[in-house]
Amino acid sequence: MSSRAVSLAMILAVVGLGVTIGFLAGVRRKMSLEQWTVGGRGFGTVLMFLLMAGEIYTTFSFLGASGWAYSRGGPTLYILAYITLAYVVSFFILPEIWELGRKYKLQTQSDFFNMRYGNKYLAAFVCVTGVTFLVPYLQLQITGLGIIVNVASFDGIGRTPAMVISVVLLAAFVFASGIRAVAWISVLKDVLMVVAALSIGIGIPYIHYGGIGPMFSALAQARPAHLTMPGATADLGHTWYISTVLMTSLGFCMWPHGFGATFTAKSPDTLRRNAVVMPLYTITLAFIFFVGFTAVLMVPGLPDGDLALLIIVRQSFPAWFLGVVGGAGALTAMVPASILILTAATLFAKNLCRPIFAPAMTDNQVAKLARAMVVVLSVISLYFATHSSATLVSLLLLGYAGVTQFFPGVVLGLYWKRVTMPGVFAGIIAGVATVAFLVLTHQDPFFGWSAGFVALCINFVITAILSLLTPVMQPAFEQTETN
Amino acid sequence: MASSRVCNAQNLVDRQAILSEPVPVKKPSPLALLLGLIPFLAMCFSVALWDRIDPMILGLPFNLAWPLCWIILTSLCLWGAYRAESARDKKDGGAS
Numbered sequence: 001m002s003s004r005a006v007s008l009a010m011i012l013a014v015v016g017l018g019v020t021i022g023f024l025a026g027v028r029r030k031m032s033l034e035q036w037t038v039g040g041r042g043f044g045t046v047l048m049f050l051l052m053a054g055e056i057y058t059t060f061s062f063l064g065a066s067g068w069a070y071s072r073g074g075p076t077l078y079i080l081a082y083i084t085l086a087y088v089v090s091f092f093i094l095p096e097i098w099e100l101g102r103k104y105k106l107q108t109q110s111d112f113f114n115m116r117y118g119n120k121y122l123a124a125f126v127c128v129t130g131v132t133f134l135v136p137y138l139q140l141q142i143t144g145l146g147i148i149v150n151v152a153s154f155d156g157i158g159r160t161p162a163m164v165i166s167v168v169l170l171a172a173f174v175f176a177s178g179i180r181a182v183a184w185i186s187v188l189k190d191v192l193m194v195v196a197a198l199s200i201g202i203g204i205p206y207i208h209y210g211g212i213g214p215m216f217s218a219l220a221q222a223r224p225a226h227l228t229m230p231g232a233t234a235d236l237g238h239t240w241y242i243s244t245v246l247m248t249s250l251g252f253c254m255w256p257h258g259f260g261a262t263f264t265a266k267s268p269d270t271l272r273r274n275a276v277v278m279p280l281y282t283i284t285l286a287f288i289f290f291v292g293f294t295a296v297l298m299v300p301g302l303p304d305g306d307l308a309l310l311i312i313v314r315q316s317f318p319a320w321f322l323g324v325v326g327g328a329g330a331l332t333a334m335v336p337a338s339i340l341i342l343t344a345a346t347l348f349a350k351n352l353c354r355p356i357f358a359p360a361m362t363d364n365q366v367a368k369l370a371r372a373m374v375v376v377l378s379v380i381s382l383y384f385a386t387h388s389s390a391t392l393v394s395l396l397l398l399g400y401a402g403v404t405q406f407f408p409g410v411v412l413g414l415y416w417k418r419v420t421m422p423g424v425f426a427g428i429i430a431g432v433a434t435v436a437f438l439v440l441t442h443q444d445p446f447f448g449w450s451a452g453f454v455a456l457c458i459n460f461v462i463t464a465i466l467s468l469l470t471p472v473m474q475p476a477f478e479q480t481e482t483n
Numbered sequence: 484m485a486s487s488r489v490c491n492a493q494n495l496v497d498r499q500a501i502l503s504e505p506v507p508v509k510k511p512s513p514l515a516l517l518l519g520l521i522p523f524l525a526m527c528f529s530v531a532l533w534d535r536i537d538p539m540i541l542g543l544p545f546n547l548a549w550p551l552c553w554i555i556l557t558s559l560c561l562w563g564a565y566r567a568e569s570a571r572d573k574k575d576g577g578a579s
Contacts (some may be wrong), residue, residue, distance in 0.1 A: 074534065080550040081526040084557050088519045091561055092511050099508070213542020220536050220544065227544050228534050238531050245527045272568065276561040279554050286551055414508050477508045 003319035007152040010323020011330055018188050018331050019173060022181035057193045058336040059144025061285055062329050063306045064392030069292025071305025071391070073231025075241065076289065082245045084279040086252030091275035094253060095268030096414050100477065109259040109406065110351035116413040116477070117421040120355050125425070126406060127351040129432055130256035133402030134344045138381040139388065140395040141337035142166055144306075145330060146385065151310040152326040160386050166333075167382045174338045174374055182338050189335050192328035194284055200313055200325065201287020205294045207316050215294050222297060240445050243453035244397070250456070251404025257343035306392050345373035398439060401452025405431035408463045414477065419463065420470045427463030431455040512571050515564035522557040526550055
């Protein structure tokens, strides 16, 4: 067999194994709409851990992080900091959100806004914004899948056809499973990912330099500026680092799918314990960085940094191993992508269409609409993926810049009695408008500051001022003072 | 249209009824908040102090070794915060 056939067969075998596991998990339980979206309440620590861990290992961390280590250098370190600090934030706010979810039977982020601020248009706006900014995240996964199939086929399958194949697989995967299945496929995905990250993170520097230490010494000698900030960029310095880490760590819990997954936890204690353990999981990302840094001197001049990891794996290992890494990478894209698609589709049907346009819809019709939306969203993301040259990391940063705008509404909603609906509504609109303006006019970073962070500050100020100027119409969640 | 308005009014009434029986939102304890602040100081705001290559630690540039070390320390900080919060929860539970 040719190398191409071997590596592609390996990928198919790994993905096939994943789908089989998902299918077995899916057929045992009948799915109602609630089960389809939140898996029924009562995921324990293990399943919850897997769902949230699914968040860490996406194509972003696999190909994107190594891609930025290769093409940008030092600034890529923000990834280690932001994921760790995101769990610190989650430790404090997710247990409270969970309590409210149980009390008011909330399933989604829009439900939360609807309950706290009592305005269905605000809830619908939150829903539209959330779905909109899920698209770049989804696009990222599809681009990643395309890269994997393209490199593993030794360029035999072009990137665009590879992406089309991936999207078809993805939609089939989503229809065949559901969130419970996805959580179980996460097991396979994470085991493979950790094994792959460790073996290439240690193996590749060893093959080319004789170890990780010698690799960094060589790089520090040849390209010292690459290893610190702003690295190979002009404007990603320390201001960018601080503003981006703040913007993304505050925004982490604001992703509609993460917010929704919170409600699937068994208890607030589960969420706290997760937050204690999860940062340790980030350590393996360092091994992904090692691969990207090795590639800087070994495979210089790649047109697209996101190719770096797979290209150097292809040069360093036999084809079957490229296939295993590619298969792990494919699951790493498909698992989060299906969570994203499921969330976006149900949000659209349940929190936008039904309350605003068709209050008479039955649950059955909502489920049907959600299924149709899976296809629509896949096609939209595919369109963007084939028409964009943004790096994987910048796609994620765009998504973060959007969803982080929910942070003031959520946190002030939890802890500040004085916050009002008009304040929050205007704040989110101003934040999203700022992001759109800065990104579309190519001003991100804005004088060295991350655009999402600038928008978040404007959002906070407007929310606070307008809240103080408008009367409180809705009852707040009651605060308990403890000491 | 009319039915939807009725439906909304009904929702509003439900909401008022539900919220009149308030859910306690706990403010985190000061100790837990302090423990949560430490990782932000160490990994985020202080970047200018540790963003350099030397001294290399275990073969890693200093700006890679530092955050890696703080990932473990963050976990420890949160473990401390977890202990603080559950001690408080227990005390509250006992009091009520």
